[in-house]
Amino acid sequence: MTSLVDFTLNANDEIITVGHDWDQFALENGAPELTGQQIMGQPLLDFVTGKVTRQFVLALLHFVRYQQQSIQLHYRCDSANIRRFMLMSVSPQDSGNVHFLHKLLGTEPRQRSVYIATAIQRGQDTTVRCSMCNLVKSKQAWVEPDQLQSGNSRQSSELLVIYGICETCATLLESYDTSQSISKKPDSRFLSSNRKNDTYVEPVE
Numbered sequence: 712m713t714s715l716v717d718f719t720l721n722a723n724d725e726i727i728t729v730g731h732d733w734d735q736f737a738l739e740n741g742a743p744e745l746t747g748q749q750i751m752g753q754p755l756l757d758f759v760t761g762k763v764t765r766q767f768v769l770a771l772l773h774f775v776r777y778q779q780q781s782i783q784l785h786y787r788c789d790s791a792n793i794r795r796f797m798l799m800s801v802s803p804q805d806s807g808n809v810h811f812l813h814k815l816l817g818t819e820p821r822q823r824s825v826y827i828a829t830a831i832q833r834g835q836d837t838t839v840r841c842s843m844c845n846l847v848k849s850k851q852a853w854v855e856p857d858q859l860q861s862g863n864s865r866q867s868s869e870l871l872v873i874y875g876i877c878e879t880c881a882t883l884l885e886s887y888d889t890s891q892s893i894s895k896k897p898d899s900r901f902l903s904s905n906r907k908n909d910t911y912v913e914p915v916e
């Protein structure tokens with residue numbers, strides 16, 4: 712499995728480089744339309760789903776450019792059968808360019824498969840999925856999608872989602888506004904279960 716992908720945006724938020732294992736990652740995830748050649752020159756926001764998530768990405772870019780500070784955010788990039796624990800490092804460059812490096816820190820299998828489909832708009836049958844931690848909203852709580860009750864719990868399930876940012880992830884950027892620490896110890900959403908009791912060690916670039 713690929714473990715490192717990166718890309719650079721110009722000052723207009725258009726993709727101007729992709730690197731490391733980008734193409735392999737796109738192909739492994741069944742998205743040949745997203746290989747480097749296809750997306751070069753395109754605005755990043757064209758590939759970001761959900762108004763709230765787009766606002767989050769814009770706030771992230773604004774912060775990195777105007778503070779001239781690199782930040783690191785933990786997030787999840789789950790598939791139907793595995794949880795993927797990721798770290799995103801976002802760094803300012805010359806001329807308003809911004810560099811993104813995405814690193815795979817670890818994976819673990821789900822208890823059961825959850826197939827996610829993106830709804831065109833919010834409806835009675837849609838659930839909100841957080842673009843950062845990949846938890847889904849169930850009533851007032853955010854839970855792992857395989858914890859949602861739906862029929863036989865041993866079988867796989869399918870969820871129709873719209874994308875947003877949960878209340879906890881929405882504060883990820885605020886923590887940078889108030890402290891100089893470049894990285895925080897991630898909470899349990901971003902640690903695989905076999906690492907939750909470990910002393911967290913920041914991965915080395």
Ligand SMILES: [Zn+2]
Pocket residue numbers: 841842843844845846876877878879880881
């Ligand atoms: Zn979240």
